[in-house]
Amino acid sequence: MMMLSGSSMEKSLSIGHEGDLFEEWLELRNGCLCCSVKDKGVKAIENLMRKRGKFDYILLETTGLADPGPIASIFWMDRQLGSDLYLDGIITVLDAKYAEKNLNEKKPEGVVNEAVKQVALADLLIINKTDLVDETQLKAVTDLVSTINGSAHMVYTQRCRIDLNKLLDLHAYDKFDNDLFERSLSTRFFDGASHLDQRVQTVTVEVEGSMSPSSMDYFIDVLLWDRSLTNSAGEPVNIYRMKGIVSMIAESQRFMLQVVQQLYELEPIGYWEIDSPRTCKFVLIGENLEQEKIDDLLRTCVTLSSEFS
Numbered sequence: 181m182m183m184l185s186g187s188s189m190e191k192s193l194s195i196g197h198e199g200d201l202f203e204e205w206l207e208l209r210n211g212c213l214c215c216s217v218k219d220k221g222v223k224a225i226e227n228l229m230r231k232r233g234k235f236d237y238i239l240l241e242t243t244g245l246a247d248p249g250p251i252a253s254i255f256w257m258d259r260q261l262g263s264d265l266y267l268d269g270i271i272t273v274l275d276a277k278y279a280e281k282n283l284n285e286k287k288p289e290g291v292v293n294e295a296v297k298q299v300a301l302a303d304l305l306i307i308n309k310t311d312l313v314d315e316t317q318l319k320a321v322t323d324l325v326s327t328i329n330g331s332a333h334m335v336y337t338q339r340c341r342i343d344l345n346k347l348l349d350l351h352a353y354d355k356f357d358n359d360l361f362e363r364s365l366s367t368r369f370f371d372g373a374s375h376l377d378q379r380v381q382t383v384t385v386e387v388e389g390s391m392s393p394s395s396m397d398y399f400i401d402v403l404l405w406d407r408s409l410t411n412s413a414g415e416p417v418n419i420y421r422m423k424g425i426v427s428m429i430a431e432s433q434r435f436m437l438q439v440v441q442q443l444y445e446l447e448p449i450g451y452w453e454i455d456s457p458r459t460c461k462f463v464l465i466g467e468n469l470e471q472e473k474i475d476d477l478l479r480t481c482v483t484l485s486s487e488f489s
C-alpha cells in the first residue's frame with residue numbers, strides 16, 4: 181500500500197484491479213480522511229479483499245489538505261494484528277510552478293503549512309509540471325523541498341508520467357536505503373530557504389558507539405513521547421519521521437529504527453561487519469530541530485565502550 185497526497189479524495193475508497201474499479205464507502209464524519217479514517221480505512225480495504233481477493237497494490241489518494249502523518253500511523257500496523265495490508269511508502273506530488281508559493285504560505289500561529297507536512301513525510305517526491313518553469317525556478321523548488329525533506333527520492337515529471345517501478349515497492353518503512361543518509365547530509369548546509377517556514381527541516385546525526393536498550397528507550401522517550409527536547413528558543417521538537425541505523429550494545433546485528441509521528445519500530449537488519457566501526461546514525465524530519473541539540477542527545481545515549489563493539 182502506498183499513499184499519495186496532493187489531490188482530491190472522494191468519500192468512497194476506490195481500488196482499481198485489472199481495469200475494474202472497486203469501491204467501498206467510508207463513513208466520513210467531516211469528509212476529511214485525515215481525522216476519520218482510523219480503523220475504518222483498514223477495515224474497508226480488508227472488506228474489499230475479502231470480497232474480491234487480494235490486490236497486488238493499493239494506491240490511496242488523500243485530500244489536498246490531508247496530513248499524511250496520522251494516516252500513515254493507521255496503516256503502518258504491527259505484524260501481530262495479522263493484517264494483509266502493509267504500508268509501502270508515502271508519495272507527494274508537487275506542482276513545480278506553485279510549490280514555492282504553497283510552501284511559503286504563512287499559516288496562523290502554531291499551525292504548520294499542510295504542503296510542508298506533505299513534503300516532510302514523503303518517501304518519494306514527484307515534482308510535476310516541469311514544462312511550466314525554467315531551470316532556475318526548478319532549482320529553487322528543489323532546494324526548498326530538500327531543506328524540508330532531505331531524505332526522499334525526487335523525480336521530475338510532466339503530466340506525472342513516471343515509470344511505475346519507481347512508484348511501487350518503495351519499502352520505505354522496512355529498508356534503510358544506503359544513499360539516504362548521504363543524500364540527507366548533502367542538504368544539511370543549504371540555507372537558501374530563509375523565507376521558508378524554518379520550523380520543519382531535516383537533520384542528520386551520526387555518533388560512534390552503541391546504545392543500550394535503556395538509552396534507546398530514553399532517546400525515543402525524549403524525542404517522541406515526553407517531547408522534552410527543545411530548540412535554543414525553547415520551542416519543542418516535534419518529530420514527523422525518523423529513520424536510523426543503530427548499534428546496540430552486545431548485539432552483533434545492526435538495527436533499523438523507523439519512526440512516524442509517535443510510533444516506532446526497531447528491527448534487526450543483518451550483521452555488522454567484523455572490525456567495522458559501530459555507529460548510530462539517524463535522519464530526522466520535524467519541527468524545531470537543531471543539529472547541536474540532537475547531537476548532544478545522541479551523545480548522552482551512546483556508549484563508546486570497546487568491550488561491546
Ligand SMILES: Nc1nc2c(ncn2[C@@H]2O[C@H](COP(=O)(O)OP(=O)(O)OP(=O)(O)O)[C@@H](O)[C@H]2O)c(=O)[nH]1
Nearest residue numbers: 186187188244275308309310311312337338339340
Ligand atoms: N503544462 C502541464 N499541465 C499539466 C501537467 N500535469 C497536469 N497538467 C494539467 O493541469 C491541470 C490540473 O491538473 P492537476 O494539477 O493534476 O489537477 P488535479 O490533481 O486533478 O487537481 P486536484 O486534485 O483538484 O488538486 C489539468 O488540465 C492537467 O492536464 C504538466 O506536467 N504540465
